[in-house]
Amino acid sequence: MAKRIRVGVNGFGTIGKRVADAVARQPDLELIGVAKTRPSFEAEDAIRRGYPLYVSGGGDRAAFASAGIATAGTLDDLLSDVDVIVDAAPDKVGRENAALYRAKGIRAIFQGGEKADVAQASFNAMANYAVGHDKQSLRVVSCNTTGLARAAALIDRSWGVESWDATIVRRAADPAESKKGPINGILPTFQMPSHHGPDVRTVLQDLPITTLAVVVPTTLMHVHVNRVRLRHPPANAAEIARTLAASPRFRLFRGWERVEGTPQVMEFARDRGLGHNDVMENVLWEEGIGLHGADLHFFQAIHQESIVVPENVDAIRSMFSLAPNAEASMAITDRALGLLVEGKSIPAR
Ligand SMILES: NC(=O)c1ccc[n+]([C@@H]2O[C@H](COP(=O)([O-])OP(=O)(O)OC[C@H]3O[C@@H](n4cnc5c(N)ncnc54)[C@H](OP(=O)(O)O)[C@@H]3O)[C@@H](O)[C@H]2O)c1
Numbered sequence: 001m002a003k004r005i006r007v008g009v010n011g012f013g014t015i016g017k018r019v020a021d022a023v024a025r026q027p028d029l030e031l032i033g034v035a036k037t038r039p040s041f042e043a044e045d046a047i048r049r050g051y052p053l054y055v056s057g058g059g060d061r062a063a064f065a066s067a068g069i070a071t072a073g074t075l076d077d078l079l080s081d082v083d084v085i086v087d088a089a090p091d092k093v094g095r096e097n098a099a100l101y102r103a104k105g106i107r108a109i110f111q112g113g114e115k116a117d118v119a120q121a122s123f124n125a126m127a128n129y130a131v132g133h134d135k136q137s138l139r140v141v142s143c144n145t146t147g148l149a150r151a152a153a154l155i156d157r158s159w160g161v162e163s164w165d166a167t168i169v170r171r172a173a174d175p176a177e178s179k180k181g182p183i184n185g186i187l188p189t190f191q192m193p194s195h196h197g198p199d200v201r202t203v204l205q206d207l208p209i210t211t212l213a214v215v216v217p218t219t220l221m222h223v224h225v226n227r228v229r230l231r232h233p234p235a236n237a238a239e240i241a242r243t244l245a246a247s248p249r250f251r252l253f254r255g256w257e258r259v260e261g262t263p264q265v266m267e268f269a270r271d272r273g274l275g276h277n278d279v280m281e282n283v284l285w286e287e288g289i290g291l292h293g294a295d296l297h298f299f300q301a302i303h304q305e306s307i308v309v310p311e312n313v314d315a316i317r318s319m320f321s322l323a324p325n326a327e328a329s330m331a332i333t334d335r336a337l338g339l340l341v342e343g344k345s346i347p348a349r
Contacts, residue, residue: 004030005320008082010056010075010097012036012046014174015111016088018309020051021275023086025336026313028322032082035075039067054078057089079104084319086312087111094118098137107135109315112142112199112308122202124149125314126249126346129326131203132318140311144168144222145199147282147302151226152200152207154247155296157349159240160231162294164209167225168196174305175219182217189213221262221283221301228296237291240298244284248330248344249310251281259285262301269303274338278306281339310337 005028009020012034024031033052036043037059046053047069055061056075064071072078079085079100084107087094091113098118101108110118119137121128127149132138141149148166155161170189173180189212196211234240245252253259259268269277280303288299313333314326323329327346335341 002028004028005084005316005322006030006032006082007316008032008054008078008085009034009088010078010085011088011090011093012042012053013088013090014176014305015308015312016086017042017045018276018278018306019086019088019312020046021049022309022313022333022337023316024049024051026333027336028332029313029316033072033078035078039064039069043067043069052078057093075100076104079106082106084109084316086316101137107319108137109312109319110137110139112140112145114139116199116202122199123311123315123318124153124203125311125318125326125330126150126153127203129314129318129329132315133321135319138315138319139202140308140315141199141203142196143302143304143307144170144196144224145203146307146311147222147224147300148196148200148209148211149203150249150282151224151244151300152204152209154244154250154347155228155230155240156204156207158243158347159233159296161207161209162229162231164207164229165227166196166209166211168194168211168213169223169225170213170215171218171220171222171304172215173219177219182215184217186217187215189215218262220266221279221303223262224300224302226296226298226300228298230294230296233291233294233296237289237296240291240296241284241286241289243347244282244289246344247346248327248334248341249281249339250284251279251340252284252286254286265301265303276306278309279303280306280310280337282307310334310339 035056052072
């Protein structure tokens with residue numbers, strides 16, 4: 001068997017712990033260790049899962065020791081032992097860490113909380129898988145951008161996009177966060193258009209997309225309200241629903257499934273029981289796809305905590321040329337994660 005790529009994860013919070021689990025399940029990757037600054041229940045969980053734990057960001061090994069949590073070394077030690085580091089530290093800390101990775105000559109994957117120029121290219125598997133080949137650094141775009149980029153890549157290749165307007169209804173905080181809001185109220189984002197459209201164009205340069213955003217008091221998921229003018233509209237909305245449902249990383253709920261909104265999506269996720277009860281797919285409703293002339297209207301829900309997880313795995317595979325194309329990489333990733341793979345394919349152009 002070919003040598004597996006050795007991966008470290010720096011930052012073991014919402015995204016980092018999920019990426020670590022996903023990496024550990026891949027046949028061609030090896031999780032060498034994870035790093036965080038302070039002891040916590042998550043640090044203890046890393047040990048329980050068998051992940052060597054390293055201390056990063058000026059953290060103190062003695063603080064871990066006094067909590068009874070064994071550490072394997074510092075971030076510097078971890079970096080000496082990996083081919084690539086996935087940085088999942090808080091927003092803007094990744095940029096500070098980038099200098100460390102460069103000094104060590106270690107390839108790095110950053111997250112969407114960093115500005116695009118933190119890395120040589122921004123990445124989304126469905127939109128621009130090949131961009132990663134031989135890059136030293138990549139940035140996996142944010143949760144909202146990932147959801148939009150996946151849908152746009154698919155819809156553009158199937159029917160052509162003349163224009164795309166999206167309103168992003170953003171969750172106020174992740175479920176584990178207790179210091180963010182609002183807890184009552186709807187906050188318009190006064191940056192108009194919002195930053196999401198330009199961010200989508202870091203992976204789909206020519207997409208004519210404009211976005212607005214509002215923040216609402218929920219923690220479960222984001223919802224996108226989309227109007228897309230198609231260049232070559234299909235005969236009916238059912239064809240669009242069929243195409244999206246048959247594509248990897250899309251989950252279409254039928255009317256009879258009685259999924260009215262994000263609460264039932266998350267209940268479905270709890271019942272399905274993938275790691276952390278995640279939903280890594282773009283979530284669509286059959287009844288939430290309408291075609292009116294050339295105008296496609298559709299809703300999609302995005303599980304912000306997990307949608308970028310498979311993309312991080314594909315970014316590594318692209319960087320090290322471990323798979324011939326997006327479809328092949330996504331199939332390996334998704335099979336290992338327990339997502340539906342059989343019968344799924346990306347439509348040909
Ligand atoms: N959460 C989302 O919805 C979401 C979605 C997509 C992308 N992202 C992006 O993913 C990145 C990580 O976000 P997150 O939500 O996972 O944040 P998070 O939950 O706050 O986790 C960040 C982790 O990094 C650790 N950390 C703090 N300072 C560090 C340092 N100097 N070096 C290494 N680790 C450090 C934190 O724990 P300790 O302080 O205890 O070490 C924590 O474990 C951000 O760029 C974010 O924008 C987040």
